[in-house]
Amino acid sequence: METLHLKNVSYDYTTKAGKVHALRDATAVFEAGAVYAIVGRSGSGKSTLMSLMAGLDIPKDGDIFYHGENLRNMDRDKFRREHIGMIFQSYYLLPQLTAVENVELSLELAKYKGNKRARAEEMLSLVGIKREQFKKRSTQFSGGEQQRIAIARAIAADPEIILADEPTGNLDNDNSMNIVGILVDLAHKYDKCVIVITHAAEIAERADVALKMDDGVLKCDFGKEMV
Amino acid sequence: MTVIRMAFRNLVRFPKRTVLYGLTVFLLVFSITVSLFVYRACGLAESTLEEHYVFVASLVKRTQGRNIPLSEIFKCTPYKKLLAFNVTVSEGEGVFPAGSALTELPSADRDENPTDVWLEGPGCPIYGVENLGLVYPFFSGECHITQGTALTEKGYCGEADETVIPWWMAERYGLKVGDTVNRRYLRQTGEFAYIYIPTEIVGIYATSSPSPNIENYPAYIPLALAETDYGKILPSATDAGDIRVERADFVLKNREDFADFVAFAQAQGLDFTSANLVFNNSTYDVLCAELQNIGHIALLVFAAATLAGVGTLIFLTVYLCRAREKETAILRALGMKKTKIYALRALEFALLIAVFSSVGFLGGRFAAGAVCDFVNGTVLARASASEEIQDLNASESFVITMPLEKDFNMKISLSPSQIADAAVAVHSLPKLSVNELGISRHPFYLFMTDSENLTATPEAMKAFETREKLRMDIVGVTDLSVFELTETKEFPENFVRIYVNETSPYANEESLFLSADDFGDYVSVLLYEAGISPDGGRLGQVKRYYIAGTYQENEYCSGDDILVSMEDYHKIYSDISVTDHINHFQRIGAVWEKE
Numbered sequence: 001m002e003t004l005h006l007k008n009v010s011y012d013y014t015t016k017a018g019k020v021h022a023l024r025d026a027t028a029v030f031e032a033g034a035v036y037a038i039v040g041r042s043g044s045g046k047s048t049l050m051s052l053m054a055g056l057d058i059p060k061d062g063d064i065f066y067h068g069e070n071l072r073n074m075d076r077d078k079f080r081r082e083h084i085g086m087i088f089q090s091y092y093l094l095p096q097l098t099a100v101e102n103v104e105l106s107l108e109l110a111k112y113k114g115n116k117r118a119r120a121e122e123m124l125s126l127v128g129i130k131r132e133q134f135k136k137r138s139t140q141f142s143g144g145e146q147q148r149i150a151i152a153r154a155i156a157a158d159p160e161i162i163l164a165d166e167p168t169g170n171l172d173n174d175n176s177m178n179i180v181g182i183l184v185d186l187a188h189k190y191d192k193c194v195i196v197i198t199h200a201a202e203i204a205e206r207a208d209v210a211l212k213m214d215d216g217v218l219k220c221d222f223g224k225e226m227v
Numbered sequence: 228m229t230v231i232r233m234a235f236r237n238l239v240r241f242p243k244r245t246v247l248y249g250l251t252v253f254l255l256v257f258s259i260t261v262s263l264f265v266y267r268a269c270g271l272a273e274s275t276l277e278e279h280y281v282f283v284a285s286l287v288k289r290t291q292g293r294n295i296p297l298s299e300i301f302k303c304t305p306y307k308k309l310l311a312f313n314v315t316v317s318e319g320e321g322v323f324p325a326g327s328a329l330t331e332l333p334s335a336d337r338d339e340n341p342t343d344v345w346l347e348g349p350g351c352p353i354y355g356v357e358n359l360g361l362v363y364p365f366f367s368g369e370c371h372i373t374q375g376t377a378l379t380e381k382g383y384c385g386e387a388d389e390t391v392i393p394w395w396m397a398e399r400y401g402l403k404v405g406d407t408v409n410r411r412y413l414r415q416t417g418e419f420a421y422i423y424i425p426t427e428i429v430g431i432y433a434t435s436s437p438s439p440n441i442e443n444y445p446a447y448i449p450l451a452l453a454e455t456d457y458g459k460i461l462p463s464a465t466d467a468g469d470i471r472v473e474r475a476d477f478v479l480k481n482r483e484d485f486a487d488f489v490a491f492a493q494a495q496g497l498d499f500t501s502a503n504l505v506f507n508n509s510t511y512d513v514l515c516a517e518l519q520n521i522g523h524i525a526l527l528v529f530a531a532a533t534l535a536g537v538g539t540l541i542f543l544t545v546y547l548c549r550a551r552e553k554e555t556a557i558l559r560a561l562g563m564k565k566t567k568i569y570a571l572r573a574l575e576f577a578l579l580i581a582v583f584s585s586v587g588f589l590g591g592r593f594a595a596g597a598v599c600d601f602v603n604g605t606v607l608a609r610a611s612a613s614e615e616i617q618d619l620n621a622s623e624s625f626v627i628t629m630p631l632e633k634d635f636n637m638k639i640s641l642s643p644s645q646i647a648d649a650a651v652a653v654h655s656l657p658k659l660s661v662n663e664l665g666i667s668r669h670p671f672y673l674f675m676t677d678s679e680n681l682t683a684t685p686e687a688m689k690a691f692e693t694r695e696k697l698r699m700d701i702v703g704v705t706d707l708s709v710f711e712l713t714e715t716k717e718f719p720e721n722f723v724r725i726y727v728n729e730t731s732p733y734a735n736e737e738s739l740f741l742s743a744d745d746f747g748d749y750v751s752v753l754l755y756e757a758g759i760s761p762d763g764g765r766l767g768q769v770k771r772y773y774i775a776g777t778y779q780e781n782e783y784c785s786g787d788d789i790l791v792s793m794e795d796y797h798k799i800y801s802d803i804s805v806t807d808h809i810n811h812f813q814r815i816g817a818v819w820e821k822e
Contacts, residue, residue, distance in 0.1 A: 056559065081562025092557045096240035106561050108229050153561075 002067075003160055003193045004030040004053060006218075009062035011048055022048040025062070026218040028211060032160060035187045036195045037204040040213030046197045049213065050165050053195065054086060055079045081110045085154030089166035091146040093138035093153070099124060100134040103153045110157035123152035127182060144175030151182055155192070162186055162194045168203065180206055230567055234574040245579065248543055252583040253590070255536030260591025262529035265598050268639040269522035275643060276514055276635070277481065281653055283361070283507045283631040284488050286475040286497075294471035295502045301810040302495035303477055306488055311478040311655045313361035316453055316470060318805075319412040319460040321353035323392070323426075323446055329400060329408050332423055351396045352445040353410055355453025357383070357812070359391065360653040361476045362447070364434060366631050370444075371650035375404035375430035378449050382429065383654055384816030385451030385800065386668050390426045393444040394433040404428050410448065412460045422459060451814060454804035455743055461805055470805055476631055478653060482508055507630035514637050517610040521602055521639075548572065596641055603638045611636055657815045665705035665815035666783060667796050672696040673787075674769045675740040676733060699741065701725075702784040703796020709821055710790065711779040723798050724775035726790040731777070738773045739789075743803040770802045783819065 055076030
């Protein structure tokens, strides 16, 4: 069953140099339980695509559907809080908060009903953060640890879709593999729809589906089957 | 709740940012508070100075020994913006005697021991004053009332025989407020005689720095009373030009009135060759200039602090917002609404501004108090002690040409400024509005009616003297139209018109013979005949007034009161006093709301 459906999505914006067509007539379907890799060179429109899928912006043309409901008509902040977990290359943890507070924050925003602190600690443990580190400020962690905290934050509210923008971009190989392993597990064990934007070929290889962005055009690549 | 918790957490977790921004807010609010409070204090001080400063134009003689006739003073008193004035006079050797006659009328014992009467010492000199608060030692604060009151409203309008005596007289003769003492004058008729008039002590004054010759500190009676006294003892003084004074002081509303007042006096024909008008603006000018300087400095500080502070605050706000764009993006990515993010930022700034503004305000207010104290101890202290003011205040002997300068110890403060008020309040001239009625009352006594024999025999005259006199107060009003009057007959135009109560037994009389004295209250004693004087000088001035009609009893006058217009009141008063129909002080005793 389709989770996210992009239908003829286009997006452009104007710079001093002129109009930039960041995304042209993109059509794709994303489902739960699979890892999707979107690869492409810098400026190809990957981040624009991620921003549109997260509901941070709306397409100039075309539509994005979440379980058949057009994002245009939805409360996109609520959509993001409840159904999207986002992971970034630079982790983007709030430096003033501890590891557990960072995770807890996403639960607060998602109006999580249960014990937020317990859930946050559970998620941190799930991604391999030790209990004694829970109350350390996020800036006191290594890059790999920070990214794991970011993943814990992204999955804490139990979203259906995980959007990861270059999640291993700042990590060494071991940590990268570790993170990729977590993402794959999220899709396959926890039935999440994981969409990864990446340069890394090894992630693309481990994805269930690979898509290529080229000058704003979304194509199926690497012999992976496009859904 | 999330927003509030996050805002507090952010402020606590970013201490450097919090302190930097907070400090800027604190400094801005602190500087603004200090400067505005000091500016306000200066403004308040200026207003207080303006309000409390008694602007006095003094009419002083140009030549030593050539005093100013009262008629010149009457060229100044009609000035419309005149708030109060003072004239001090001393005529007829007016004293409180030192002997037994101080408290006992000589008539009581003249037959038994008349000699004592003649051996009385002069006692305490008496000055008649229109405004005790404008007599220099009282104005400057050197003298102050220690018991009782200053001269009262009733005294000032001539309705009550009262006096304020010096402390030394009270101590020497064991006098206290409420006691009655006899003022004594030397009557200057053909036969020299002393007259004694009982006077109630309403107040006792003392001085903070008595001069060696304490007997120079006189007793004061109201000028209105002195005028009638002089009327009895100076029959030769027929007009206002016969009485001369050293100076007269006129209180004006503000400094700008000085020039206008001079122009008015000039237009009235004041003789500037023998007299001059001088003003007491020095203290005011010195203090005002200093207050304005301090106020300008405070305004400059305010402007500079506001510009620099607000600029820095805007820069910091923009800088801090930009520095937190990443944080904003994260919160957006986590699904936080833009409005909530703005609310979070606004709350953080609001909390910072609220806390540090409060601290800045409190600190600024405290510092402003300290600045005020500093200014009081330096700039204003120097101004108050300036040579210009001190020279004017230094004259112990009170040079007659000296204007009424006061040594103000001005202090600015955050609450309304303090300024030393006059030790004795200045007695202001009543100003009437349309709905107000001015009333003056003076006790008169019925000497005789038409029905009685005007060509009385000496025996009959003696009987008049000894019988109990009926008190008939003359009540002058500024507007006769508020009374129900009945004109009883054709009446000559230029005559004084008196109205008696319609129920009065005298309503049908043609005229009444009125005297200012109840002969039981004073006696005169012939200087050379040892107190035996059945007629010589004993009779006060008796005047005949024709009855113009009757009035219906009302709240203003009743019983044996005689109603007259205010104009006629002044004429009657002039008849018994040393002034005349044209030149007289137009006093109003009380102001009533018209019914």
